[in-house]
Amino acid sequence: MTPMKEDYLKIIFELGGSHKKVSNKDISLGLGIAAGSVTEMVSKLSDEGLVVHEPYAGISLTEKGQKYAAELVRKHRLWETFLVDKLHYNFADVHSEAEVLEHQTSDRLATALDNFLQHPQACPHGGVIPSASGQFPDVSHRLLADANDGETVQLERFLDNHELLTYLEELKLRPNDTVKVIRHEPFEGPLVIEKDGEDTPLNVSYKASHNIFIKAGNSDK
Amino acid sequence: MTPMKEDYLKIIFELGGSHKKVSNKDISLGLGIAAGSVTEMVSKLSDEGLVVHEPYAGISLTEKGQKYAAELVRKHRLWETFLVDKLHYNFADVHSEAEVLEHQTSDRLATALDNFLQHPQACPHGGVIPSASGQFPDVSHRLLADANDGETVQLERFLDNHELLTYLEELKLRPNDTVKVIRHEPFEGPLVIEKDGEDTPLNVSYKASHNIFIKAGNSDK
DNA sequence: CAAAAAAATTAGGCTATCCGAAGAAGATGT
């Protein structure tokens, strides 16, 4: 298994390849690799029993491929946690370091890191850390943008995008923060929220509000 | 710069390429790569101004190549220190992990690690850690095997070889230990030593005694 | 439903790195 093959598995996983077919195009876009090259690599992964490829229909992970991908996500997020918690990295800056370290991380090293970090449940921007055996709980897909005015919600996770995270760092928003939604400004204007315990309202851009997921199951309360 | 090119630079550095010419053969042996491939890669490194290659005579590092190699050694040894000090790895087991992590370590990450580890001077088996700018002090080349009977010496560093380190782990010998040499047994027999403060003598195999370096300048005292 | 657009696959080619074998250069021993 090479780092590139691992990145293919991971992006397929992140695009939902565990439970649906993902397109060649999305993989190509996600990795920044030409579509033709994706077809070629997918056929190799298929030969290795890691993905199922129905030509012109889509690509999904086999059980084996999914387990492999989850382990990689685990390693990625353990490194992110290490960098923030122990090395005091800014949470917007950890992704690129983890992106390469993940491929050079033995299972033994992952276990040792996990112990050292005292078994974190989620990475710094809220992504759940799969167990060593590749298990991971379902996550919420409810967007902050979709919360109702007046509703109090808890932030769960942010998409792992440098610009978004830098923006959220400035707003001092973190996973697990509890916020009250004041209103949705019209014309794709910002979402106005109030952080728990503070009374100065905060503007969260329309776009950002679509890249933040909130905990499910506390719809109006 | 690719990981393989980095490993070429590093082995040349370790073979003494900063101050003398090293042979194609030694590089080939050190990396386990065919001699023909070494010639090819060396000519690329030469094109990049990292090494000087005199055909049939040998290969040495340029200033630039030496600095690069030293940075790599720094990253390698910082990781080894991290693994032993923080993740409680056995000091015989860290080399292979560091061998791959070193190539994925940004300067920023190296700096952060160095701070986290509180600026260690040497890796777990005594190898000196170059500064961020690639500076490193001279090290002793005096072998434990060459110490005189009755002499008290301080261990400085061990060669980074898994079997040797496992052996020394069992003997509970560490860099900086002070030991008194009792006698050299004949016919390549063991060196009998006594650890400072203990009175049970220890046998150190002939071979091991030739892979342990002691601090210079305390010859009989 | 046919033309146009989009997506996917196939085909030809490139670079990096490796290997093994052959031949050239250098070192060694008598």
Next chain:
DNA sequence: ACATCTTCTTCGGATAGCCTAATTTTTTTG
């Protein structure tokens, strides 16, 4: 000093990935 052994370089060929362009299939749209 020359025959032999060792080391080094050169050469032909392999593999992994990537790219662009051409072609095929599927989807969308008038």
